[in-house]
Amino acid sequence: MADSIRFDGKVVVVTGAGNGLGRTYAHDLAARGAKVVVNDLGGSTDGQGGDQAAASRVVAEIVAAGGEAAASFDSVATQAGGASIIQTALDTWGRVDAVIANAGILRDRSFSKLSQEEMDIILDVHLRGTMFTVQPAFNWMRENGGGNIVVTASPSGLFGAFGQANYCAAKLGIVGMMRVMSIEGAKAGIKVNALAPTAATRLTATAGMSGQATEPKTPEEDPMSTGRVSPLVLALAHQSCPASGEIFSAGCGWISRAVIAVNEGVVLDDFTPEGVAAQWSAIRDTSALTVPTDATNYWHMIQSRTGATG
Numbered sequence: 025m026a027d028s029i030r031f032d033g034k035v036v037v038v039t040g041a042g043n044g045l046g047r048t049y050a051h052d053l054a055a056r057g058a059k060v061v062v063n064d065l066g067g068s069t070d071g072q073g074g075d076q077a078a079a080s081r082v083v084a085e086i087v088a089a090g091g092e093a094a095a096s097f098d099s100v101a102t103q104a105g106g107a108s109i110i111q112t113a114l115d116t117w118g119r120v121d122a123v124i125a126n127a128g129i130l131r132d133r134s135f136s137k138l139s140q141e142e143m144d145i146i147l148d149v150h151l152r153g154t155m156f157t158v159q160p161a162f163n164w165m166r167e168n169g170g171g172n173i174v175v176t177a178s179p180s181g182l183f184g185a186f187g188q189a190n191y192c193a194a195k196l197g198i199v200g201m202m203r204v205m206s207i208e209g210a211k212a213g214i215k216v217n218a219l220a221p222t223a224a225t226r227l228t229a230t231a232g233m234s235g236q237a238t239e240p241k242t243p244e245e246d247p248m249s250t251g252r253v254s255p256l257v258l259a260l261a262h263q264s265c266p267a268s269g270e271i272f273s274a275g276c277g278w279i280s281r282a283v284i285a286v287n288e289g290v291v292l293d294d295f296t297p298e299g300v301a302a303q304w305s306a307i308r309d310t311s312a313l314t315v316p317t318d319a320t321n322y323w324h325m326i327q328s329r330t331g332a333t334g
């Protein structure tokens with residue numbers, strides 16, 4: 025199939041692009057004509073240290089393959105760092121058409137032992153880091169005809185995972201932030217979606233899943249290849265993307281949409297805990313689900329089910 029999803033003349037920022045998923049996104053975007061800001065702090069998987077080698081190597085690889093890329097070594101975890109990452113795009117190429125907020129680390133600990141430091145660093149890198157990086161790009165896009173933003177959630181954040189209370193809180197927080205960015209950016213032509221990826225990287229190796237760190241395998245060679253996630257990310261980062269405010273998961277080539285939905289539930293006429301207890305099975309039944317588009321839409325559902333006004 026000829027490449028119809030092209031990024032010629034477009035500038036795309038990928039955070040955490042020195043390794044793993046972000047590195048593959050950067051390569052695949054550049055191969056389709058994008059000018060790519062390759063951001064990476066170059067630290068360890070638990071967020072320690074920093075090394076310019078990670079981003080520099082990916083820039084060199086892209087340039088060697090005939091593409092265009094600029095390195096950024098800032099941390100997403102500070103407001104100044106996020107601003108500087110987006111400024112790299114504006115200073116180098118004068119625009120920013122898409123941002124893929126992908127940088128991430130892990131500090132797994134069971135909830136009962138989770139320390140404030142372990143909570144803070146994960147919230148800083150993932151949740152605040154997404155805000156710090158996306159906000160300056162969002163504001164530029166608002167004045168300049170829109171753009172595409174992809175933020176990175178996680179199956180753990182959506183569904184829960186042992187030992188990842190900090191990470192799951194940050195990742196589902198990102199989903200909430202994404203929904204609001206989508207609502208507030210719609211009029212300006214900004215589309216924002218969340219990705220929940222699954223692929224073998226140094227991060228999943230840390231988490232004890234099968235995973236290798238350094239040299240990515242092709243999608244044909246390895247079902248866990250980052251190259252089986254990247255096609256969805258490019259489709260989301262492209263102006264032709266039809267979706268905004270949605271959550272997509274991708275792993276091993278399975279692409280699906282994850283939703284936050286309400287079931288049929290019940291309308292109480294006995295306003296007591298016993299009235300609830302008598303109907304647990306209907307309240308918990310997930311056989312028929314509806315996906316509210318936003319909180320206002322949900323309020324309209326309440327009104328139509330109960331006759332409430334307000």
Ligand code: NAI
Pocket residue numbers: 039040041042043044045046063064065066067068069071078098099100101126127128129149153176177178179180220221222223224225226227228
């Ligand atoms: P990775 O460790 O291979 O790549 C993450 C990159 O982010 C690293 O190069 C790291 O240096 C960079 N980074 C970390 N903190 C940074 C900071 N403060 N500023 C700038 N760069 C920073 O990991 P992977 O697996 O590629 O992860 C990418 C994203 O996907 C993360 O947000 C992760 O949480 C998410 N994810 C990955 C899954 C997987 O199966 N690989 C599963 C679910 C989510």
